[in-house]
Amino acid sequence: MSTAGDFVPPMFIFKRERMNVALEKIGPVDAIYRCSKSGWITEDLFLEWLKHFAQYVNVSTVDPVLVILDNHTTHSSLKSYKFCRQNGIVLVSLPPHTSHRLQPLVVTFFSSLKTAYSKECDLHMKTHYSKIEVTDIAELFAKAYNRITSKEKGLNGFKNTGIFPLDRNLFGEENLLKCQ
Template sequence: SGWMVESTFKKWFEHFCTYAKPSKAAPALLIMDNHESHLSIDFIDMASKNGVILLTIPPHTSHKLQPLDVSVYGPFKRHFNREIDSWLVSHPGKTVSIYDLAEISGQAWSKASTPANILSGFSSSGINPFRPDK
């Protein structure tokens, strides 16, 4: 259907557990929205059994509460626009093609997705597993 459904989400969560390897001794924090595919009792039980702490955020608040939305995606958009502007200045009269986008977006992504930006997103959003006192 192109939409997330409970069965697909369950498969994704199994994949997540396989590779993140959460446990009761070393839990993982999973931040997600309140989409109906995330709210089944089976999923909540699976998360609890696998040592996954679930944190859901209210609808229409991801721009303020999701760490990557706060500290990475916004800067990425700004850097991407600067990289496009720079490309256009250095290639007068040309239009950006699909073949140019990988390099342009890669340059923007490397500037936006720094460890410092990622960590600051947790503090800015009020979700800071690395510093619970914040």
């Protein structure tokens, strides 16, 4: 999400060897779908997400953007660095153990999304009298995502972390000591 409250469509990563288009069924508009053996992001998948991001926000070296990330190792490959440098993307990695206070998505979005997705799953199981199949995930996620994604959440994510507008006094020294 951005300081203007806009959201880049998500990337789904399924734990499997090969992609199947049925996994994309009724998912969020413009989302991208990939697979990895572990189900986790890899350096190559992060590069794919960066390309998706760059295209979606129309970034350039003339009009660069700042991307705030946790410090996961997949975010620091040479290929990603080169891509970002060539395309006007500046990556800032948060210090360890601070994302619960400093990462806008963590502060205002993920908890609401998790709750909304859980409700969609419960409703699906009650109305279909069956378990959730992997091909149901994108549709259920889209319902939750579309319901809770808002400009207000985007704006508040940056405000509540003191990133934008900048608030150097949001956290006292005692708060920062708890992050260690």
